[in-house]
Amino acid sequence: MTQSMNNFELQTGESAIVLSRAIMLYSRQGAQGSLGDFLYATQHKVENFGTEADPDFQIAAGQPVTREAIVAMFEQLAKQLTLNVDFLPENxxxxxxxxxxxxxxxxxxxxxxxxxxxxxxxxxxxxxxxxxxxxxxxxxxxxxxxxxxxxxxxxxxxxxxxxxxxxxxxxxxxxxxxxxxxxxxxxxxxxxxxxxxxxxxxxxxxxxxxxxxxxxxxxxxxxxxxxxxxxxxxxxxxxxxxxxxxxxxxxxxxx
Structure with missing residues (x-):
């Protein structure tokens, strides 16, 4: 399964970050999609199926997400969100x-x-x-x-x-x-x-x-x-x- 998208990026301060991976969450049909409903997850690379001049970024085929991978990912995100290593200017x-x-x-x-x-x-x-x-x-x-x-x-x-x-x-x-x-x-x-x-x-x-x-x-x-x-x-x-x-x-x- 693939999903087409533009060259998606976020501007954060002085640099840009780009979408590189996606996690898809699966639940039973008819479930509301709340946190307790998810039964399965897959991780996918985001790849450019076009050219540099005319990009076509898509979510590529994925593989099952392991418990260890999820824990490692959220630990890394938590560090990024709580630690600010910017030099603090006077203002x-x-x-x-x-x-x-x-x-x-x-x-x-x-x-x-x-x-x-x-x-x-x-x-x-x-x-x-x-x-x-x-x-x-x-x-x-x-x-x-x-x-x-x-x-x-x-x-x-x-x-x-x-x-x-x-x-x-x-x-x-x-x-x-x-x-x-x-x-x-x-x-x-x-x-x-x-x-x-x-x-x-x-x-x-x-x-x-x-x-x-x-x-x-x-x-x-x-x-x-x-x-x-x-x-x-x-x-x-x-x-x-x-x-x-x-x-x-x-x-x-x-x-």
Whole structure:
């Protein structure tokens, strides 16, 4: 039995990984396919039956999987998921197999807007220091008033962006999120946030204290009024980096 597929690969940080083997699980006809239903397993190589220019990757004929092979495979996967051998740069605040928190210093980056109030606009504007967090399938961003690397007692502010909810979670929309958690993927996570269109304000809390509102703040930023982001308009979240870490631990404890 073979199954045709494209040249399937995943981008994980600075390198790509490709599909090389497949395991097929068999159960009785009519079973729901839950973990307790499987009775037999086969392992298969994934081979290119086409050419390098026109690949045709397929799951080739297989052979029975032994108990020893399954145990060895999952032990190896467990090591890969729990051990992170990336060099930890200064901007990484916390990392594990299921989460990563990092700091982006204040800088200038392009932003893209597509709203009724601002129209369709793009410009390179100043941004405050930011803290990003990826926890399992959740993605968050928060703002900082200071310019130094945050500590546990550093206060957090609402990120003053559209497409961000009151709890800091990011509405990804059509943004292509990177696969996997690795320090090498940080530029891709940041690009996924900044390269997507900001289309609407999420949540009920104000994300910026500009006297004429958030649209007025971003209009001024797009018009080049500020050389640095006006941090006096950031709204405190009544939380700190330590509070964020505590919330992350709770999320990671959920199944």
């Amino acid at each position: 990484v605040l916390s990392i594990s197999a299921d989460h990563m928190v990092w700091w982006m210093p204040a800088c200038e980056r392009n932003v893209f807007f597509n709203t009724k109030e601002l129209g369709k606009r793009a410009a390179k504007v100043p941004h405050p220091g930011l803290v990003f967090a990826v926890v399992k399938s959740n993605w968050y961003v928060f703002a900082l008033t200071g310019s130094e690397r945050p500590k546990l007692d550093t206060p957090l502010c609402h990120a003053p962006y559209f497409n961000v909810y009151d709890d800091g979670s990011i509405c990804a929309g059509s943004a292509a999120r990177p696969v996997g958690i690795a320090t090498g993927a940080i530029p891709q996570w940041e690009a996924a946030f900044f390269d997507s269109e900001f289309t609407h304000i999420n949540g009920g809390e104000r994300k910026a204290s500009h006297p004429r509102g958030e649209y007025a703040l971003w209009k001024e930023l797009l018009d080049g009024v500020y050389q640095q982001f006006p941090v006096e308009y950031l709204v405190p979240k009544e939380s700190t980096i330590a509070g964020l870490m505590k919330a992350i631990r709770k999320l990671m404890e959920r199944k």
